[in-house]
Amino acid sequence: MTLDDLRVFAAVCRAGSLSAVARDLSCTQSAVSQHVKRLERELGVSLIERHPRGVVPTQAGRLLRTAVADGLGGIDQAVRRIGELADGAGGSVRITTGSTSIRHFMSAAVVDFRRCFPQVSLEFQTETSNRSCFDALAAGRVDLAWITLGSPVRGIEQRAVAELPWVLAVADGDPLAARDAIEPADLQDARLIGLPQNSASRSQLDSWLAEYGIRPVFDTSVADWDTAILLAQLGLGHAIVPALPDWQAPGRRGLRLIPVPALPVLTAGWAVRHWDTLTPPARAFADTVARHCARGPAGT
Template sequence: MNLHHLRIFYTVAQRRSITAAAGDLLLSQPAVSLQLKALEKELGVSLFERGGPKLRLTQAGEVLYRSAVSILHAKDEAERAITELRDGTKGRLILGAGTTGGMYVLPQIVQAYKRQWPETEIVFHIGTTDQILEKLLQNVLDMGMAGGPIEDRRFVVEPICTDELVLIAAPSHPIASLGKVTLKDLGGVPFVVPETGSRTRQLVERKLREAGVPLRIAMQLPGTEGVKKAVEAGLGIGMVSRYAVETECLAGVLRLVPLDGWRLTRTMHLVYRSQKYFSPVGERFRDFAKAYGAEHLGQGSHVTTMSKHGRG
């Protein structure tokens, strides 16, 4: 088994089709089939179930796929690092973030960075915090951004900015005319919340639980944009990052509801694997992101390496 075999297997597993994988690899379909059969013969197992319209991985195929992901990304990272060391100017960064960081914070940093270094290629992955951390461990991502603590010794977390969660409502919603709102005022009020596992949702649930206020969920939607649209339609109130609603509040389609005696904040962190090798481009972006956060977004506290595993 060699890297060429692994690349073919990985591509077929991703595409679930020999024909589609052959097109991606610029190989003929018979050539891909032959390489797969040779790999299965060498390993002494079947890697795919071939009965339906789409190929499915066998149990052995799942095991090999997990290893192939790490091996191929490590190879790609090594080649990329060597290229960047060689020329010192061009490079590629793969970044990951949750919805808030990926849609509202990280783009600001990347836009400012690209003004100075336009030749750097930057790729985004959006996912839950757990998904981003897993991709960091697999070397799929160079860096990630996440809100709240990352309590895992395998990662380094560096504060970038403080994010405030704000209470939003449609202008016609009764709560929008109450003036300042206490936690007790929220008891029984229908909430629109993001999906289970969202760090934003976890913060809101914890705050209400600590105050003994029941959370009445009217609707659950994936991502901040869905929450905003549902709130705008009057289906409930919601809490989202202040960064996410600046445009809607200026346009008057959403209203910030003032809070009386309480607030919710979190630190947005840059996250990367401990012992991570950074190319010159990676080091430059990391330093730029920290400086930009401190100057333009309001930086949090010192660098930490945490000791317990955190979920989100």
């Protein structure tokens, strides 16, 4: 078996389609299939099952997929780091995060980092869930992932950076706007603007509210925290969101953010494959973001 065989097999598992991988690699579907068949001949087992709507890995295929993701990600990262050492001070740092995290957590750090490392490029990729961030790390497509921290994940190291208390966002004229704090019981009949179902923040919020026996109605769904805040400011509902510094600015007229102190804080931070294998620029960028977060109102 070759590294190309393993790379193609991993791509087939991610895409669930031979034809999709063939399009991505600008080759024929038969060529993609040959890579998988070589691995199956070498191992003596079937690695994928063909279904009308695509392919899925077998039990043996899932074992190989996990090993390939770990192994190839490490190899790609090492080769890239060696290349950057050969090039000198240049290179790049690849970061994956949600669509609004750069503005809320990294804007000042990006300026600071650029001043210190003018030859290093920053490459940002948007993902929609922790799971997709972890997949990108395992595959070696990114160096750093900014995530909502949760349970440990095999092969991933997580580091907390910012603790974010929960607040209820309401318009100024709302009956709840005069409250100094909100208790979970106050949310029992509330119609809330929901965070994305696949997001770690929504999952943690649902779990914490359930501990209080609260099952609020989410009659509006949005893709990010900023949109939830905007709809609440317009009087279209209430939103339970993490308190971020940008939203506390004086220019946020018409909006009230009321603490919900009973809910545990949400923790955001970095996820990497291995801290000790990061390139010096990647480590410097992670540290720069952490340093700026620690200075702000929402920092730890």
